[in-house]
Amino acid sequence: MSQTTAELLDEYGQYVVTSYGKPFPDILLVEGDGVFVKDSEGKQYLDFWAGVTVTVLGHGNPRVQQAVRDQMEKLVHCASQSYYTMPPLKLAKALCQIAPISPCKASFHTSGTEANDVALKMAKRFTKRHEIIALQGSYHSWGYHAGVPGTPTAYYAHAAPALGPSVPGMYYAPPAYCYRCPFGLTYPACDIACAKYLESIITHSTSRDVAAFIAEPIQGVGGIVTPPDDYFRRVQSILDKYGILLVLDEVQTRLGMTGKMWAAQTFGVQPAIVTTAKALGNGWPISAVLARSDVADAFEPGDHYSTWGAHPVMCAAANATVDYVLDNRLWENVQRMGQLLLNGLHELESKYEIIGEVRGKGLMIGVEIVEDRTSRAPGKKQAAQIRKLCADRGLIIGSGGWWMNVLRIQPPMTITEEHVMQALTTLEQALEVASKS
Numbered sequence: 001m002s003q004t005t006a007e008l009l010d011e012y013g014q015y016v017v018t019s020y021g022k023p024f025p026d027i028l029l030v031e032g033d034g035v036f037v038k039d040s041e042g043k044q045y046l047d048f049w050a051g052v053t054v055t056v057l058g059h060g061n062p063r064v065q066q067a068v069r070d071q072m073e074k075l076v077h078c079a080s081q082s083y084y085t086m087p088p089l090k091l092a093k094a095l096c097q098i099a100p101i102s103p104c105k106a107s108f109h110t111s112g113t114e115a116n117d118v119a120l121k122m123a124k125r126f127t128k129r130h131e132i133i134a135l136q137g138s139y140h141s142w143g144y145h146a147g148v149p150g151t152p153t154a155y156y157a158h159a160a161p162a163l164g165p166s167v168p169g170m171y172y173a174p175p176a177y178c179y180r181c182p183f184g185l186t187y188p189a190c191d192i193a194c195a196k197y198l199e200s201i202i203t204h205s206t207s208r209d210v211a212a213f214i215a216e217p218i219q220g221v222g223g224i225v226t227p228p229d230d231y232f233r234r235v236q237s238i239l240d241k242y243g244i245l246l247v248l249d250e251v252q253t254r255l256g257m258t259g260k261m262w263a264a265q266t267f268g269v270q271p272a273i274v275t276t277a278k279a280l281g282n283g284w285p286i287s288a289v290l291a292r293s294d295v296a297d298a299f300e301p302g303d304h305y306s307t308w309g310a311h312p313v314m315c316a317a318a319n320a321t322v323d324y325v326l327d328n329r330l331w332e333n334v335q336r337m338g339q340l341l342l343n344g345l346h347e348l349e350s351k352y353e354i355i356g357e358v359r360g361k362g363l364m365i366g367v368e369i370v371e372d373r374t375s376r377a378p379g380k381k382q383a384a385q386i387r388k389l390c391a392d393r394g395l396i397i398g399s400g401g402w403w404m405n406v407l408r409i410q411p412p413m414t415i416t417e418e419h420v421m422q423a424l425t426t427l428e429q430a431l432e433v434a435s436k437s
């Protein structure tokens with residue numbers, strides 16, 4: 001390369017809009033192989049964020065890449081929502097067989113944002129109602145005008161003054177964020193007051209025209225906020241009483257990431273609609289809406305269209321991804337590696353006061369960093385420092401949370417014990433330094 005990395009990153013600032021903020025860390029990635037990525041200087045990193053929880057079979061999974069090559073040779077594109085092609089049919093059958101919904105129909109799109117938009121439109125069509133309830137701190141889209149909320153996570157809180165209010169007809173319920181309970185209560189003595197409060201929002205905030213309640217089973221961007229096991233069952237019983245559809249946004253929790261194929265199964269609920277994206281194509285852009293057949297059938301021509309929807313090559317990538325997960329029973333590795341990681345992180349929690357809480361399921365794990373355990377003041381600065389120290393030592397992890405003080409550990413589902421140990425060692429080194437500074 002004729003230019004230095006610093007020069008290239010300068011040019012990045014000059015020419016490329018990074019709406020999300022400055023990418024982190026300050027490295028320019030040029031290669032990915034399995035659970036590792038390499039930067040322009042040849043340095044290797046263990047990628048425990050999987051390209052923001054996307055490359056869950058590892059970077060460049062050979063089976064997925066081959067499926068893409070094979071489909072490219074046959075047919076790249078033929079506006080798949082206007083033509084019949086083979087890959088979407090194969091993918092719909094495969095996903096409907098494993099979906100937590102039966103009978104089920106699938107539709108395919110390009111992003112999580114679009115999938116959630118479609119899901120909520122479907123819910124409105126089916127119920128003939130118009131209002132939506134979501135959880136505070138959720139992240140379903142950044143489609144500001146798409147009718148799906150950009151919700152009050154750290155990012156929205158930052159952007160809200162400039163972008164203005166969310167769309168009309170949206171209501172936000174308090175999440176089951178037990179570490180910072182919105183009611184100041186403690187589980188299980190609280191009797192899941194946050195779920196009960198949903199009923200009060202339905203009856204006293206909305207105009208009783210609620211089509212759907214949309215939620216991430218575990219809030220990802222919001223800081224791996226993990227509800228108690230019985231939270232969603234309680235929510236579902238309230239929704240059923242009012243004929244409101246449960247829409248689960250499984251953009252981050254799908255395909256085994258929480259230790260079962262879907263988080264709907266982890267939490268024991270039967271949603272009317274599930275959306276998924278990110279990992280579905282292991283890096284190739286595709287998303288899906290899986291809906292109960294009667295709900296899907298309420299959708300009418302003209303309700304949605306996207307040129308790239310159900311793209312044959314992306315569907316081929318997703319078909320290979322789903323096959324790979326099933327053939328290798330990856331959710332079992334997730335359970336084992338997740339437990340190992342959680343055990344290790346709980347040990348670190350007992351040593352380092354700046355860890356407020358370790359939480360999550362499977363390989364969707366959050367470490368909430370605080371200034372101290374008494375005040376629980378969000379340790380935003382420390383979290384950023386830990387991420388930087390980890391990156392310097394060759395480990396990439398994510399961050400999120402209402403105050404960007406939660407380390408997000410969402411590695412590929414293919415990791416081994418050796419990778420877990422390497423990550424824990426690096427994290428401990430970073431925590432040691434951050435605790436003293």
Ligand SMILES: Cc1ncc(COP(=O)(O)O)c(C=O)c1O
Nearest residue numbers: 111112113139140141220251252
């Ligand atoms: C839970 C969840 N839903 C939806 C989205 C939006 O997906 P996309 O960025 O593909 O539009 C995200 C993105 O991070 C997400 O985490």
